[in-house]
Amino acid sequence: MGRSPCCDENGLKKGPWTSEEDQKLTDYIEKHGHGSWRALPKLAGLNRCGKSCRLRWTNYLRPDIKRGKFTPEEEQTILQLHSVLGNKWSAIAKHLPGRTDNEIKNFWNTHLKKKLIQMGFDPMTHRPRTDFLAALPQLIALANLRQLVEQRPWDDQSASQLQADAVQAAKLEYLQCLLQSAAAIATSPSSSSINTSPTELEQIGLLSPSQMSSLSSLSSPRILEGVNGQDLVTWQVPDIQIPSSSFFEHEQPIINGTNQNSDYSANGGEGEKLLLLSEDSLPPLADFPISNLGDACSTSSCEAVGNSTQLPIWSDSFYDEFMSEFA
DNA sequence: AAGAATCCCAACCGCAAGTTG
DNA sequence: GCAACTTGCGGTTGGGATTCT
Numbered sequence: 252m253g254r255s256p257c258c259d260e261n262g263l264k265k266g267p268w269t270s271e272e273d274q275k276l277t278d279y280i281e282k283h284g285h286g287s288w289r290a291l292p293k294l295a296g297l298n299r300c301g302k303s304c305r306l307r308w309t310n311y312l313r314p315d316i317k318r319g320k321f322t323p324e325e326e327q328t329i330l331q332l333h334s335v336l337g338n339k340w341s342a343i344a345k346h347l348p349g350r351t352d353n354e355i356k357n358f359w360n361t362h363l364k365k366k367l368i369q370m371g372f373d374p375m376t377h378r379p380r381t382d383f384l385a386a387l388p389q390l391i392a393l394a395n396l397r398q399l400v401e402q403r404p405w406d407d408q409s410a411s412q413l414q415a416d417a418v419q420a421a422k423l424e425y426l427q428c429l430l431q432s433a434a435a436i437a438t439s440p441s442s443s444s445i446n447t448s449p450t451e452l453e454q455i456g457l458l459s460p461s462q463m464s465s466l467s468s469l470s471s472p473r474i475l476e477g478v479n480g481q482d483l484v485t486w487q488v489p490d491i492q493i494p495s496s497s498f499f500e501h502e503q504p505i506i507n508g509t510n511q512n513s514d515y516s517a518n519g520g521e522g523e524k525l526l527l528l529s530e531d532s533l534p535p536l537a538d539f540p541i542s543n544l545g546d547a548c549s550t551s552s553c554e555a556v557g558n559s560t561q562l563p564i565w566s567d568s569f570y571d572e573f574m575s576e577f578a
Numbered sequence: 579a580a581g582a583a584t585c586c587c588a589a590c591c592g593c594a595a596g597t598t599g
Numbered sequence: 600g601c602a603a604c605t606t607g608c609g610g611t612t613g614g615g616a617t618t619c620t
Contacts, residue, residue: 265590266613289605305606306589341608356609357587 264298268307272297276304277312310353317349321358329355329363334377 268276279295285308286294288301297304310316321329325347332343340352340359347355367374 267588287605302591302606303589309607310588338609352608353588360610361586 262298263292263300263303265303268311272299273307273312276308280308280312306353310351313351315349316351321350321362325350326363329359330367330377333359333363337375 275295275297279291283294285291285305288305291297291301291304292299295304299307328346329343332346336342338356340356344350344352344355364374367377371379373379
């Protein structure tokens with residue numbers, strides 16, 4: 252299938268359209284329809300290629316084009332559809348009457364993508380970004396390395412404790428985010444597996460071997476039906492010792508079966524606690540609605556987004572404080 | 579006030595699927 | 600079945616508009 256020479260043809264005008272050209276194109280299409288786009292320019296008296304004419308008509312001159320800012324409802328629809336369809340702009344445009352694929356694409360690239368990134372989401376996966384978390388093991392190692400390099404006398408009890416707590420906190424936050432991501436993945440019908448296994452956690456030094464053995468059941472989360480029809484992802488998790496330093500004083504324990512918060516139910520026996528992960532069950536993270544699943548969504552494919560009404564991100568204050576611990 | 583930086587969007591480019599002879 | 604042609608799509612860009620310094 253060869254390429255059409257189209258606009259490469261000599262003498263054809265490129266660039267912005269004049270009002271005269273717009274008028275000629277509109278008049279012709281209103282009278283005759285566009286027919287063959289390739290033949291149209293000549294018939295309409297335009298010194299343009301058919302491709303340029305088609306683009307001008309579909310993106311600008313078409314009478315049913317909706318102009319002006321995108322409404323919040325349209326924004327939500329785009330977010331929802333993009334999470335399902337990806338960069339299928341024409342498919343998304345079919346759900347937004349009067350909007351062109353080009354317009355939606357521009358709106359995505361100039362507004363929505365940036366918005367998602369600012370909010371801590373990967374604009375392609377619509378999940379919390381974990382790129383900086385990839386550096387966490389290195390940060391942990393760095394913190395430990397500093398300890399060695401500085402060769403400080405670690406009989407200084409408080410400094411030592413702070414250092415250890417920071418490292419432990421980093422490990423726990425990393426683990427928490429992995430669990431959170433796993434919950435998001437497990438509740439997403441489009442995903443079937445969790446990428447980070449307990450073995451990997453062990454490999455990066457996140458958990459001790461004893462913790463690993465009790466955490467092995469994490470690789471097989473279970474989805475339970477929650478009280479309000481909201482699915483809950485569950486793992487059998489061990490008690491993990493939470494550091495008690497000032498670093499955590501304002502934070503609630505991350506994994507603690509004895510926590511009285513309703514989302515953490517201590518119904519496991521034999522020293523095991525059942526951790527219930529609903530989408531808002533992890534206290535240190537800042538929750539906010541990524542999409543209000545709403546009314547604009549009517550297709551079956553759109554329903555697939557239904558489980559991700561709220562996704563967590565790291566709060567800025569926590570992130571800053573966390574990073575400052577390693578600075 | 580002016581130059582620089584950034585934003586925004588219309589339009590172009592190239593690829594690939596669909597159509598036709 | 601094949602090649603030429605047409606159409607549609609998604610990524611990218613040029614330059615005007617706007618905001619910042």
